[in-house]
Amino acid sequence: FGRPEGEDAADRLGAQLAEAAETFLRSAGLPVPPAGTAVAGEYLFEELSSPPVRFxxxxxxxxxxxxxxxxxxxxxxxxxxxxxxxxxxxxxxxxxxxxxxxxxxxxxxxxxxxxxxxxxxxxxxxxxxxxxxxxxxxxxxxMTETVGGLLGAHPRIDGSTLDVRLDEMLARTRTFRTDLVPAYRDYQRRRNALVDAERDRLRLEEYRPKVMNAFVRNRLLDEVYLPLIGDNLARQLGATGDGKRVDQSGLLLLISPPGYGKTTLMEYVASRLGLVFVKVNGPALGTKVTSLDPAEAPDATARQEVEKISFALELGNNVLLYLDDIQHTNPELLQKFISLCDGQRRMEGVWEGRTRTYDLRGKRFAVCMAGNPYTESGKRFRIPDMLANRADVWNLGDVLSGREEAFALSYIENALTANPVLAPLSGRDRGDLELLVRMARGDDSVRADQLSHPYQPVELEQMVSVLRKMLRVQQVVLANNQAYIASAAQSDDARTEPQFQLQGSYRNMNKLAERIVPVLTDEELEAVIDDHYLGEAQTLAAGAEANLLKLAELRGRLTPEQAARWVEVKDAFQRSKALGGGGDDPVDRAVGALGLLADRVSGVAAAIGRVSER
Structure with missing residues (x-):
């Protein structure tokens, strides 16, 4: 109570002491002395200080x-x-x-x-x-009390009641506060530190699907590719609901020229399905890797990619293993996946120096491979027959039968985020874009009040102007894509003109869409297309001229001089091919010359025969 100063303070102290003494005595079950400050204080002092001690x-x-x-x-x-x-x-x-x-x-x-x-x-x-x-x-x-009306699954709760004993509860809560809580917090710190260290060692952040901000879920994906991919993944992961499958097998194989979003699409699918996305880089693996043992990899980057495959197999569940650009890998390595993609769902692997057999039956594990058979490296595109028989093959860069309109519209939809005027459309009703495209094509039956979003007249006019120009770019890029795939699919022996290597992918469409503004004239738009593909042709070296002339022919913009030059280039290509392909080997050139001479003699003989018949 502090040290008293003066008689009034002493009286107040005595009163407080008497009240405290009376409270203590009643709680201890001891008799309370007569009222009085001095008597109560003295009694309390004697009870607390004089022996014997009372328990x-x-x-x-x-x-x-x-x-x-x-x-x-x-x-x-x-x-x-x-x-x-x-x-x-x-x-x-x-x-x-x-x-x-x-x-x-x-x-x-x-x-x-x-x-x-x-x-x-x-x-x-x-x-x-x-x-x-x-x-x-x-x-x-x-000392005890029963607390009722409790809800919970704690082991000390019997039904909905809890028996509480004061002394036991105080001791237990004191132990909980002084021992268990600090120990648990120390455990959490140690656990989190260990998890962070393992997360850094395994680089788990690299396997989290990250969908690009520019990704647009267009009509072609919704109506064509996602159902096709979904059917394959349902077979690999195991479908749920009424259509549940007990067998799990298969392989998803995506092919297309570069720039059609194979990796972006699969990363989006993995994100939506909640799968760990393990992407293996084919060029980093290289053609020298034929084993799944990281110790046999020729370099550090190849060893890291092999470890990714083993890591995916070690995870075993909720995993999408994605092998990208497999045209750069060895077919012998791809053969290791044959047993994984059939009903066995088994695969041999190496994890931390030990060989293991992974049994993935009944687990959510899917395998997807992607490749580009159209470029020069595509000549090494080889899929083992037994693996190809287990795969569903889909070409993201080609037009499926009856889906020409959706494929053409996908060029516009994927380029929306690249153009600042059209970017707001990517987050709005898809029907607005289709109506605006019809307006850009000159369909007078479409009115502004049919749009779901209230556009300002100036904004609407700018969007229609940009879409009108993007439709022209779409025609060029789409024709370019078809010519590129057709040329890549031809054998060199059957060519009548130089190989066409200028691509018409979504990436090209996005680059062109960035440069389109509402005030561009038709000539300025054609100049934008010319400048873009002129830059693309710079990497083709000696083939740049032939590719640009072929592009001008596709666009219908060949001048008389360019048309004459294009005829000369094709004639020179055919003469060179007839003489052995223009190689440096003189034997090949001699054999080619003899073959050309034989063809000419056959032509003369055929002409003489026709004259004699007449």
């Missing part, structure tokens, strides 16, 4: 001991005397005495009808061991 015991412990003695038959009974003799025989062995009393009382509690509580056992043992020497005062204070 307060609970009524539950005393009831337990009384019933125990009665169960033994009273103080004079044989059982009671044997118990006391055993206790005295232990002498000063406090641990042995405690063990003896606890064993007797525990056995007695086991025969009780449930009226006694096991919470009183430690106090009853202490009272029995201390005997009658210390002064004791039985307290009638309630």
């Amino acid at each position: 307060v015991t609970g009524g539950g412990a005393r009831a337990l001991l009384d019933r125990f003695r009665r169960a033994l038959g009273g103080p004079q009974s044989r059982s009671s005397r044997e118990f006391d003799d055993d206790l005295r025989a232990l002498g000063d062995d406090l641990a042995g005495r405690h063990q003896l009393v606890e064993a007797w009382l525990t056995a007695f509690l086991a025969t009780d009808d449930g009226n006694l509580s096991g919470y009183d056992l430690p106090e009853a043992v202490a009272v029995e061991l201390c005997g009658a020497e210390p002064a004791r005062q039985d307290s009638t204070a309630t």
